Amino acid sequence: MKNLKFLLPIVALVLLFATACDSDDNPEDNFIPARDRAEENIASTLEVERYLTTHFYNYEEFQSPPADFDFKIKFDTIAGDNIDKIALMNQVDFKMVQDRVDQDVQYKLYYLKAIEGDGEQPSFPDIVRINYEGTYLVDEDGQNGNELFDSSVTPIRFDLTFIVNGLQDALIEFKTSTGFIDNPDGTVSYEGFGVGAVFMQSGLGYYVNPPPSGGVSIPVYAQLIFTFQLFETEIGDQDNDGIPSVLEDINGNGLEEDDDTDSDNRSNYIDPDDDGDLRPTRDEIEIDQDGNITFPDTDGDGVVDYLDADS
Ligand SMILES: [Ca+2]
Ligand SMILES: [Ca+2]
Ligand SMILES: [Ca+2]
Ligand SMILES: [Ca+2]
Incomplete structure (x- = not known):
């Protein structure tokens, strides 16, 4: 602890010096660019597949569940x-999933339906509403x-x-x-819920921005694995404009992030x-007593009012 007191001013001086030296340079010189997402995808997928071929899950317990x-x-x-x-590799499903940053990158996303x-x-x-466990892959030495x-x-x-x-x-x-079922101790027991796992490339995980998490x-x-139990779901309407968000995927590609009709950088x-x-979207749609939504097109130009800036 004693040395720390002396060390700090030196660190500060060095930082000051370094900053002063940099001031004439292009600030981008100090920026380490993130790895190419397409190349990283290839390496990540190999790492995930290595895990899937060398590991198994407790499928026997799922086949004949013990009492507890x-x-x-x-x-x-x-x-x-x-x-x-x-091996997991022989029990997983997969689907192709688009990268959210680079449209040309597609991931082979493996998941396990227990x-x-x-x-x-x-x-x-x-x-x-889920239970989950998140782990990251260690693949070295x-x-x-x-x-x-x-x-x-x-x-x-969780909001998906x-x-x-x-x-x-x-x-x-x-x-x-x-x-x-409500249990006497105040907890609840869910029935017939889904249980699964997903094995994802870092590009579908945290990539260069892992969150600070408790101690670890x-x-x-890092490639990530999540195991989960899925208990409940409810329809998301994140902006509370009356339109379920699944219907705000205008281009119908299954991604909510890349639809921005008025280009104001808010999807x-x-x-x-x-x-x-x-005019708020809520005022440009009609919702009847049963919750059915209709989308008026007042000027008849084929563009519904809530997506039509002229109407
Ligand atoms: Ca909206
Ligand atoms: Ca979309
Ligand atoms: Ca917008
Ligand atoms: Ca409008």
């Missing part, structure tokens, strides 16, 4: 006593495993547009519970005045 089974997915290495287990679920299927901008960085204690409500893209993309492949720092470019799903005509 918590219906949570657990992974282990295929080795020793477990050398004969079926239980699909019997309830409702959420849409990509909906609000869900012959080691190939994963480290826990976050988990829920009790079911948590706020969570990492890979988890958003995976959760919409599952279904919720069919209902729940996630490395940049439609978070823009309460989508055409920028200063």
